[in-house]
Amino acid sequence: MDKKTVRKFGIQRLDKLAHQPENKQAKEARIYQKLFASDQWRGANSIGITFSTTAELNTLPIIEAAMRAGKKVALPKTYPKRQLHFIEISEETEYNVSKFGIKEPLHTDIFFDKPDLLIVxxxxxxxxxxxxxxxxxxxxxxxxxxxxxxxxxxxxxxxCDDWQAEAFDLPVDLLITDE
Structure with missing residues (x-):
């Protein structure tokens, strides 16, 4: 299948899961547990992560856990020419919603583009x-x-393994699933 078709299929599956809140929350809990137990999480002093949409895994508990653990947390902010920079946040950070519907830091003064761990x-x-x-x-x-x-x-x-990665695609180092 081509990527566009696979993406549409994936969005439909996420939307379906979002309409099963108890099932979704149970899956999220298993993923959080695995993440927080991972060497990558424990060894990271700084985390790059995005605010999730409703259909995605809820990232707010991860952001809160990182802050409680004293880790620096940086969220992405989009710029022209499809550029992405990570901005360090704090409890006082104010946000706006990007044209993609994602909450982004309003300020742009604390670039932090090299977190130890990036949750993609x-x-x-x-x-x-x-x-x-x-x-x-x-x-x-x-x-x-x-x-x-x-x-x-x-x-x-x-x-889903039913699609072909392209030459420019880069894999993440680790997938953490709910199984």
């Missing part, structure tokens, strides 16, 4: 770590120069 979002994932995102190419561009560790947090509904 996506719609569909191969078990080998390749991903199909939401189609903007922001993370694909960012990952070409990122040298830290990368993890994606994945519902089993998002796993």
């Amino acid at each position: 979002p996506g719609v569909v994932f191969k078990p080998s770590g390749y991903r199909i995102g939401f189609g903007g190419g922001f993370y694909d561009r960012f990952l070409t120069t990122f040298k830290g560790q990368t993890i994606s947090l994945v519902f089993t509904e998002q796993l």
Whole structure:
């Protein structure tokens, strides 16, 4: 299948899971437990992560846990030419909603583009770590120069091996699933 078809299929599966809140929350709890027990999480002093949409795995508990643990937390902010920069946040950070419907830090003064651990979002994932995102190419561009560790947090509904990764696609280092 082509990526566009696979992306549409993945979004439908995420939307279906979002309409099963008890099932989704149970899956999220298993993923959080695995993430917080991972060497990557424990060894990271700084985390790059995005605010999730309703259909995605809820990232707010991860952001809160990182802050409680004294880790620096940085959220992405989009710029022209499909550029992505991570901005360090605090409890006082104010946000706006981007044209993509994602909450982003309002301020732009604390760039932090080299977190130890980057939690990479996506719609569909191969078990080998390749991903199909939401189609903007922001993370694909960012990952070409990122040298830290990368993890994606994945519902089993998002796993699909029935597509071909392209030459420019970069896999994440680790997938953490709800199984």
